[in-house]
Amino acid sequence: xxxxxxxxxxxxxxxxxxxxxxxxxxxxxxxxxxxxxxxxxxxxxxxxxxxxxxxxxxxxxxxxxxxxxxxxxxxxxxxxxxxxxxxxxxxxxxxxxxxxxxxxxxxxxxxxxxxxxxxxxxxxxxxxxxxxxxxxxxxxxxxxxxxxxxxxxxxxxxxxxxxxxxxxxxxxxxxxxxxxxxxxxxxxxxxxxxxxxxxxxxxxxxxxxxxxxxxxxxxxxxxxxxxxxxxxxxxxxxxxxxxxxxxxxxxxxxxxxxxxxxxxxxxxxxxxxxxxxxxxxxxxxxxxxxxxxxxxxxxxxxxxxxxxxxxxxxxxxxxxxxxxxxxxx
Amino acid sequence: xxxxxxxxxxxxxxxxxxxxxxxxxxxxxxxxxxxxxxxxxxxxxxxxxxxxxxxxxxxxxxxxxxxxxxxxxxxxxxxxxxxxxxxxxxxxxxxxxxxxxxxxxxxxxxxxxxxxxxxxxxxxxxxxxxxxxxxxxxxxxxxxxxxxxxxxxxxxxxxxxxxxxxxxxxxxxxxxxxxxxxxxxxxxxxxxxxxxxxxxxxxxxxxxxxxxxxxxxxxxxxxxxxxxxxxxxxxxxxxxxxxxxxxxxxxxxxxxxxxxxxxxxxxxxxxxxxxxxxxxxxxxxxxxxxxxxxxxxxxxxxxxxxxxxxxxxxxxxxxxxxxxxxxxx
Numbered sequence: 270x271x272x273x274x275x276x277x278x279x280x281x282x283x284x285x286x287x288x289x290x291x292x293x294x295x296x297x298x299x300x301x302x303x304x305x306x307x308x309x310x311x312x313x314x315x316x317x318x319x320x321x322x323x324x325x326x327x328x329x330x331x332x333x334x335x336x337x338x339x340x341x342x343x344x345x346x347x348x349x350x351x352x353x354x355x356x357x358x359x360x361x362x363x364x365x366x367x368x369x370x371x372x373x374x375x376x377x378x379x380x381x382x383x384x385x386x387x388x389x390x391x392x393x394x395x396x397x398x399x400x401x402x403x404x405x406x407x408x409x410x411x412x413x414x415x416x417x418x419x420x421x422x423x424x425x426x427x428x429x430x431x432x433x434x435x436x437x438x439x440x441x442x443x444x445x446x447x448x449x450x451x452x453x454x455x456x457x458x459x460x461x462x463x464x465x466x467x468x469x470x471x472x473x474x475x476x477x478x479x480x481x482x483x484x485x486x487x488x489x490x491x492x493x494x495x496x497x498x499x500x501x502x503x504x505x506x507x508x509x510x511x512x513x514x515x516x517x518x519x520x521x522x523x524x525x526x527x528x529x530x531x532x533x534x535x536x537x538x539x540x541x542x543x544x545x546x547x548x549x550x551x552x553x554x555x556x557x558x559x560x561x562x563x564x565x566x567x568x569x570x571x572x573x574x575x576x577x578x579x580x581x582x583x584x585x586x587x588x589x590x591x592x593x594x595x596x597x598x
Numbered sequence: 599x600x601x602x603x604x605x606x607x608x609x610x611x612x613x614x615x616x617x618x619x620x621x622x623x624x625x626x627x628x629x630x631x632x633x634x635x636x637x638x639x640x641x642x643x644x645x646x647x648x649x650x651x652x653x654x655x656x657x658x659x660x661x662x663x664x665x666x667x668x669x670x671x672x673x674x675x676x677x678x679x680x681x682x683x684x685x686x687x688x689x690x691x692x693x694x695x696x697x698x699x700x701x702x703x704x705x706x707x708x709x710x711x712x713x714x715x716x717x718x719x720x721x722x723x724x725x726x727x728x729x730x731x732x733x734x735x736x737x738x739x740x741x742x743x744x745x746x747x748x749x750x751x752x753x754x755x756x757x758x759x760x761x762x763x764x765x766x767x768x769x770x771x772x773x774x775x776x777x778x779x780x781x782x783x784x785x786x787x788x789x790x791x792x793x794x795x796x797x798x799x800x801x802x803x804x805x806x807x808x809x810x811x812x813x814x815x816x817x818x819x820x821x822x823x824x825x826x827x828x829x830x831x832x833x834x835x836x837x838x839x840x841x842x843x844x845x846x847x848x849x850x851x852x853x854x855x856x857x858x859x860x861x862x863x864x865x866x867x868x869x870x871x872x873x874x875x876x877x878x879x880x881x882x883x884x885x886x887x888x889x890x891x892x893x894x895x896x897x898x899x900x901x902x903x904x905x906x907x908x909x910x911x912x913x914x915x916x917x918x919x920x921x922x923x924x925x926x927x
Contacts, residue, residue, distance in 0.1 A: 342865060344673055345703025374674025375706045377864060402835065411882075415895045418886030422895075430831040432838065439834060441827045465804070465822050466795070473889060475794070492820025493794050498770045498898040501883055502759040505768060506731065508875050509761065509866050515875060517882035535706060536671060537838050546837050546844060553740075553846035554830055557747030560802060566744045566751075569827040 271584030272592065278303035281318060284598045288325050290332045294357055301356045305388040306585050309576035310442075312451050313388035315587050319594050321354075321387075329526045330354050330384050336361050339381075339512070344373040347511060350383030352527065359386040359405070360395065362532040367399045370534035378532045381513020385525060390442030390573070393431030396534055397438035403431040404533040408507045411520045413446050413490050416497035421486055423500040424516040425449065426507075431570075433537065434547050440570035445500040447489040453479040507531050600913030601921065607632035610647060613927045617654050619661045623686055630685045634717040635914050638905035641780050642717040644916050648923050650683075650716075658855045659683050659713050665690050668710075668841070673702040676840060679712030681856065688715040688734075689724065691861040696728045699863035707861045710842020714854060719771030719902070722760030725863055726767035732760040733862040737836045740849040742775050742819050745826035750815055752829040753845040754778065755836075760899075762866065763876050769899035774829040776818040782808040836860050 281299035290298065302321075306314025324330040334353030338346060346365065350358045362378040369376020386392065386407060396403020409424035425446035432439045448456075448467040456463055456479035466475045468482035468489040475489075476482055482489075490496030508515040513529035514522075537543055555566045580586070610628035619627065631650075635643025653659040663682030667675060675694065679687045691707040698705020715721065715736060725732020738753035754775035761768045777785075777796040785792055785808035795804045797811035797818045804818075805811055811818075819825030837844040842858035843851075866872055884895045909915070 340867070341703070343702030343704070345699075345864060347867070370674075373672030373702065374670070375672070375704055375862075377704045402838070415883045415886050417889055417893050418883075418895045419889055420886040422883045422886040430828075430835070432831065432834045439831070441831045443821075443824045443827065447821055447824070491822075491824045492772075492776055495772045495776070495820045498772065499759075501879065501897060502761065502768070502770045504879055505761045505876060506759070506864075508879060509731070509872050510864065512867060512871055512875070515879045515882070517878055533704075535674060535835075535839065538669070538676075538841060542841055543838055546841070547834060549846055550830065550833055550837060550844045553844070554744045554747075554751045557744050557749040557751040560746055560748055564746050566747045568830060 270587060270589050270592070272587050273584050274303055274307050274581060277306060277315065277585050277587070280595055284318075284322060284595065285332075287598075288322065288332060294332065294354070297360060298354055298356050301360070301387065301391055303585070305391065306587065307577055307580040308388075308573045309580070310388045310390070311586065311588070312449070315595065316591055317387060319591065319598070322598060324384070324524065324526070327524075329524050336380060344369045344376045346378045348378060348380040350380045352382055352384065355384035355386040355528075356391075358383040359392050359530065359532070362530065363392040363395050363403065363405065363534070366403070366532040366534040367396060367401050370401055370536045375535045376533070377510070379507070379510035379530070381511035381529050382527045383530055384528065386530065388442070389427035389429045390440050392532065393429035393440040393442060394438060397431040397433040397440060400433050400537075400539060402433070402535040402537055403429065405429045405531060406503045406507060407530040408504045408514075408516045408519060408528055410522075410525045411516050412450060413488050413497070413500060414486070415501070416490070416494040419487065422516075423490065423497060424504060424519070426500050426503040426516075428503060432547065435544065437574045438570055439547070439551070439568050440573065442569070443491075445490050445496045445503070447491055448479075450483070450488070453483050453488070457483060599916060599918050599921070601916050602913050603632055603636050603910060606635060606644065606914050606916070609924055613651060613924065614661075617651065617661060623661065623683070626689060627683055627685050630689070630716065630720055632914070634720065635916065636906055636909040637717075637902050638909070639717045639719070640915065640917070641778070644920055644924065646716060648920065648927070651927060653713070653853065653855070656853075658853050665709060673698045673705045675707045677707060677709040679709045681711055681713065684713035684715040684857075685720075687712040688721050688859065688861070691859065692721040692724050692732060692734065692863070695732070695861040695863040696725060696730050699730055699865045704862070704864045706839070708836070708839035708859070710840035710858050711856045712859055713857065715859065717771070718756035718758045719769050721861065722758035722769040722771060723767060726760040726762040726769060729762050729866070729868060731762070731864040731866055732758065734758045734860060735832045735836060736859040737833045737843075737845045737848060737857055739854045740845050741779060742817050742826070742829060743815070744830070745819070745823040748816065751845075752819065752826060753833060753848070755829050755832040755845075757832060761876065764873065766903045767899055768876070768880070768897050769902065771898070772820075774819050774825045774832070776820055777808075779812070779817070782812050782817070786812060
């Protein structure tokens with residue numbers, strides 16, 4: 270079923286206010302949850318909202334927690350997240366990185382003891398809307414084995430890179446696992462084969478069987494050994510720059526609370542050549558002949574815009590059962 | 599066969615001086631070429647040296663070309679590479695990024711019209727040696743199809759992330775292709791199967807047959823659609839920040855000259871907790887049970903140090919035929 274965007278937003282808002290969120294904070298949080306579903310990232314929009322509410326009730330997320338500055342050197346800042354809502358803390362940090370980049374060309378804000386920011390890409394869109402190149406990443410609980418290992422010791426640490434563009438921002442939003450646990454569960458329930466290998470089965474063979482991968486817990490990092498290395502580096506950067514919890518420590522919390530995140534903004538030269546260079550790169554990529562007849566090449570963020578338009582026109586797609594849960598909160 | 603490091607370095611030096619390099623420039627370039635082989639990156643050490651010499655003779659690389667500043671906003675700078683040797687330009691830019699980060703916490707230097715920097719990781723090690731977190735990447739000629747496409751339209755755009763560490767820096771140095779063309783050729787010559795899929799064959803099936811992948815030209819980006827997006831973003835960042843040639847334009851040069859690169863440095867808090875946090879992350883990753891009995895988990899850069907030690911003790915491994923070529927130059 271579909272629900273108008275405004276209705277989705279106002280229901281989230283109602284629940285958040287009832288949980289003790291200030292009017293202003295409830296508004297921002299509700300809007301981002303609704304936007305995540307609007308843009309097609311249902312797993313981090315409506316579908317995640319009941320879990321978020323539970324975390325607030327458990328005291329893992331403090332509705333009143335706001336970031337406080339812990340240290341700074343020029344355009345590099347370190348903040349304490351005080352267990353505030355991940356969405357609000359992340360919005361705040363990207364806003365601060367935008368200010369720093371406006372003043373100094375580039376800015377970097379690291380935050381510790383924050384919470385799950387839901388859809389990582391939201392903060393890339395935020396930077397791009399402000400005309401900034403945005404880069405951000407978070408560590409997570411361990412859910413990927415390091416290369417050569419069996420037991421999960423790395424996070425799938427989402428990474429976002431955004432470049433502003435008048436005709437639609439280019440926003441890459443990817444986790445370091447080939448498929449998320451949520452996605453694997455979805456393929457398992459539908460008894461569908463994964464389109465590409467997503468991990469190893471219990472015998473150590475590369476597999477497209479979601480159930481076998483979930484059983485072995487040997488999810489594939491992107492690019493095998495390469496993603497394994499990239500995940501470790503993102504954890505190192507997030508932990509060192511924020512002086513916060515590493516994936517090792519976050520894993521001990523069991524609830525994935527108190528994570529570490531980094532937000533970088535760079536101010537692009539907004540003169541004419543920049544826009545032309547971006548179009549040239551996108552056009553060149555799209556000039557590749559498609560693998561499947563009638564297929565086309567998309568740039569990161571292109572499908573998001575398409576889904577957004579459709580959601581605003583026809584309503585946002587929701588899982589009816591979860592929607593009823595939220596209505597009853 | 600093996601050659602003492604000093605001998606390798608002095609031969610490179612001799613050739614470079616004969617090509618018109620200043621004494622100082624020849625020394626730096628020769629040292630980095632020798633270090634690349636010393637650290638086990640033979641493809642971008644001795645093995646690439648004859649091609650480099652050819653590029654200088656063809657006028658694609660100008661031994662006297664040095665970077666000139668084109669623009670700056672605070673800690674963000676834009677430089678023109680003036681077709682100088684890629685190694686020297688890259689060393690210069692990372693040095694400048696280190697200075698900017700020392701002054702202001704973070705610094706970013708973009709350069710256009712530069713040349714192949716050989717081993718990308720060299721500049722990560724450079725940053726880490728200076729106690730800095732270093733991030734750098736380059737665009738390249740198109741050698742990967744975008745996701746959903748057949749024809750190469752993306753570069754394998756190497757990406758480096760380095761974190762300084764007393765017991766050995768952590769340095770990730772990876773291209774966005776699962777295997778380089780050089781690596782595929784090596785597997786093809788040896789009639790060996792790739793350990794993991796490296797691309798698609800002419801029928802569009804995922805393959806571990808290097809010859810079939812080289813034939814189809816459908817090399818795999820890391821993580822399928824994810825690496826495809828990441829490669830595009832790195833090209834966008836390098837091109838926009840340097841206002842230089844994109845992969846589309848570099849591909850037209852046919853020789854991969856005039857590429858665009860970005861160098862970012864961030865100053866880590868060098869107080870005690872930082873070192874502890876790094877050790878905690880590495881130790882946690884190594885605590886995963888190995889897939890193969892007796893196996894172990896390595897952090898990025900760990901094997902480099904091992905190869906380096908061995909090369910300095912027993913001599914640097916060289917391809918005798920290429921070594922003879924260099925001696926005759």
